[in-house]
Amino acid sequence: MPLAQDALRVSSLHLISTTESFACTAPLLSTDSDVDRLYVSGCAAVRLTFPSQVVAHLREWGVFKGKACVALALCFAANSDGQTFNRDVAPVLHARCAGCHHDGEVAPFPLVTFADARSKAKLIATVTRARQMPPWQPEPGFVHFQNDRRMSEKEIKILERWAAAGAPEGSAPAPKPPVFPTADSWQLGKPDLVVDLPEPFTVPAEGADVYQCFVVPMNLPADKFVRTAEFRPSNRRVVHHALMFTDASRIVRRPSYSCFGTIGLLPTQGLGGWSPGNAPIQMPLDAAIPVAQGSRLVAQVHYHPTGKEEHERWSVGLYFSDRAPTRRVVDVGLASRIIDIPAGDAHYVVKQQFTIPIAVDAIGIIPHAHLLCREMRGWAILPNGRKQWLLNIRNWDFNWQDQFRYQTPIRLPADTTIQMEFVYDNSAANPRNPHSPPQRVVAGPGIEDEMAGLHVQSIPVHMEELPELGKALWGAVMRSVGGSFYRLPQ
Numbered sequence: 001m002p003l004a005q006d007a008l009r010v011s012s013l014h015l016i017s018t019t020e021s022f023a024c025t026a027p028l029l030s031t032d033s034d035v036d037r038l039y040v041s042g043c044a045a046v047r048l049t050f051p052s053q054v055v056a057h058l059r060e061w062g063v064f065k066g067k068a069c070v071a072l073a074l075c076f077a078a079n080s081d082g083q084t085f086n087r088d089v090a091p092v093l094h095a096r097c098a099g100c101h102h103d104g105e106v107a108p109f110p111l112v113t114f115a116d117a118r119s120k121a122k123l124i125a126t127v128t129r130a131r132q133m134p135p136w137q138p139e140p141g142f143v144h145f146q147n148d149r150r151m152s153e154k155e156i157k158i159l160e161r162w163a164a165a166g167a168p169e170g171s172a173p174a175p176k177p178p179v180f181p182t183a184d185s186w187q188l189g190k191p192d193l194v195v196d197l198p199e200p201f202t203v204p205a206e207g208a209d210v211y212q213c214f215v216v217p218m219n220l221p222a223d224k225f226v227r228t229a230e231f232r233p234s235n236r237r238v239v240h241h242a243l244m245f246t247d248a249s250r251i252v253r254r255p256s257y258s259c260f261g262t263i264g265l266l267p268t269q270g271l272g273g274w275s276p277g278n279a280p281i282q283m284p285l286d287a288a289i290p291v292a293q294g295s296r297l298v299a300q301v302h303y304h305p306t307g308k309e310e311h312e313r314w315s316v317g318l319y320f321s322d323r324a325p326t327r328r329v330v331d332v333g334l335a336s337r338i339i340d341i342p343a344g345d346a347h348y349v350v351k352q353q354f355t356i357p358i359a360v361d362a363i364g365i366i367p368h369a370h371l372l373c374r375e376m377r378g379w380a381i382l383p384n385g386r387k388q389w390l391l392n393i394r395n396w397d398f399n400w401q402d403q404f405r406y407q408t409p410i411r412l413p414a415d416t417t418i419q420m421e422f423v424y425d426n427s428a429a430n431p432r433n434p435h436s437p438p439q440r441v442v443a444g445p446g447i448e449d450e451m452a453g454l455h456v457q458s459i460p461v462h463m464e465e466l467p468e469l470g471k472a473l474w475g476a477v478m479r480s481v482g483g484s485f486y487r488l489p490q
């Protein structure tokens with residue numbers, strides 16, 4: 001068993017005497033293979049026999065020289081299983097929680113220092129065991145995503161044991177808090193161009209969450225290729241998430257309007273999104289997004305009232321690529337407008353499918369539905385009949401609109417059929433049901449309507465085949481606009 005220097009869970013260790021001829025009594029050492037560490041429990045003056053590798057370590061640390069058997073007075077943190085804040089818990093909270101839970105961020109309280117976490121130890125253990133926090137929706141074991149926020153069992157146990165032991169701080173020095181992005185720093189360094197919201201937006205103190213769309217001129221000096229768009233809220237306390245798009249049309253638009261499920265226009269391109277604790281989404285090097293001069297930036301921002309009136313004026317930093325893209329990310333979007341959920345129906349299923357005529361590499365996936373949706377499944381049936389998962393969410397929460405990127409692109413050969421199946425719960429038992437009592441819900445963009453969309457971000461393997469994919473997607477859009485005239489066999 002590997003034994004790190006911090007693995008002996010002894011809060012203090014006093015050498016009383018050493019003797020060659022000591023009769024060693026049963027050690028109070030136990031192993032816990034799960035955490036791969038050695039624990040000592042109890043508090044007494046005892047005689048111990050250390051396993052040989054411990055002796056080797058004690059020698060290394062200079063605790064004693066040459067003897068395998070010693071009499072020691074051991075004082076340990078009673079029953080703590082050795083988990084202390086400074087040594088064990090802080091690294092977990094800093095890696096898993098503090099990105100959202102720090103001062104000035106949207107999460108309701110900081111989880112950085114011992115003082116922050118001590119009084120919440122039990123709550124922390126409960127929400128992590130229930131996997132309510134950190135928010136991460138995809139089920140494990142189906143597809144591997146980048147920036148997976150799911151905690152390991154080992155990390156959850158560290159928090160649980162620490163809470164059960166009364167949340168000790170430990171005597172190790174307090175670890176340095178992580179450095180967080182601030183309202184005046186860019187995570188990716190100085191952008192090539194910054195687009196600012198012209199006027200601050202005011203978020204009321206109380207009431208329902210606010211979904212606001214903004215249309216802002218980008219003032220591009222020429223046609224550009226955008227590698228990344230970094231969204232930077234000025235007031236991170238109120239911003240829950242943001243989605244960015246471009247609009248190259250010349251249509252006159254309102255600069256700011258309320259919008260919930262959709263942005264109320266057909267965007268020219270998606271530019272990614274932002275949510276707390278996440279790094280900006282970057283396009284593959286050779287697949288930067290072409291954006292025409294004169295385009296406008298459309299941002300949909302989800303604001304979460306904080307109890308006091310807040311002002312927020314975001315900026316978007318654009319990073320350009322010098323090289324014209326040789327590949328393109330295409331939104332292979334599956335959607336259904338056939339949604340008519342009877343009041344009280346706890347299991348309403350919406351399906352859709354689309355066969356891709358060309359081979360693509362799927363690099364990511366963006367699901368979309370509103371409050372009633374519970375389950376979201378997407379998979380591909382490859383031409384050889386094999387099923388390849390693309391997304392599996394069993395507990396959809398509208399609050400967490402992540403744009404998922406695969407760890408490695410998924411190759412989908414020509415004639416692969418992508419299928420989606422979303423399940424909605426319109427019963428009174430669904431705590432997220434916006435209607436009480438439940439009412440019939442149909443397709444629409446409002447907070448009381450529902451949507452079903454699954455966007456597979458795909459790069460054609462052979463770029464010259466792109467028009468063929470475009471034609472097939474256009475056909476699907478036309479069928480979808482036709483709605484129930486083109487009902488798919490379910």
Ligand code: HEC
Nearest residue numbers: 096097100106107108123124127128133134135276277399
């Ligand atoms: C991606 C951002 C994010 C991460 C990461 C995150 N939280 Fe949260 N957390 C939030 C937000 C936002 C809320 C407020 C409630 C909501 O919007 O769901 C919250 C709420 C909470 C609450 C209050 C829940 C309640 O029911 O009162 C606890 C406790 C909590 N988080 C603990 C944690 C812990 C522990 C971690 C790490 C293991 C963590 N969070 C990671 C964003 C995050």
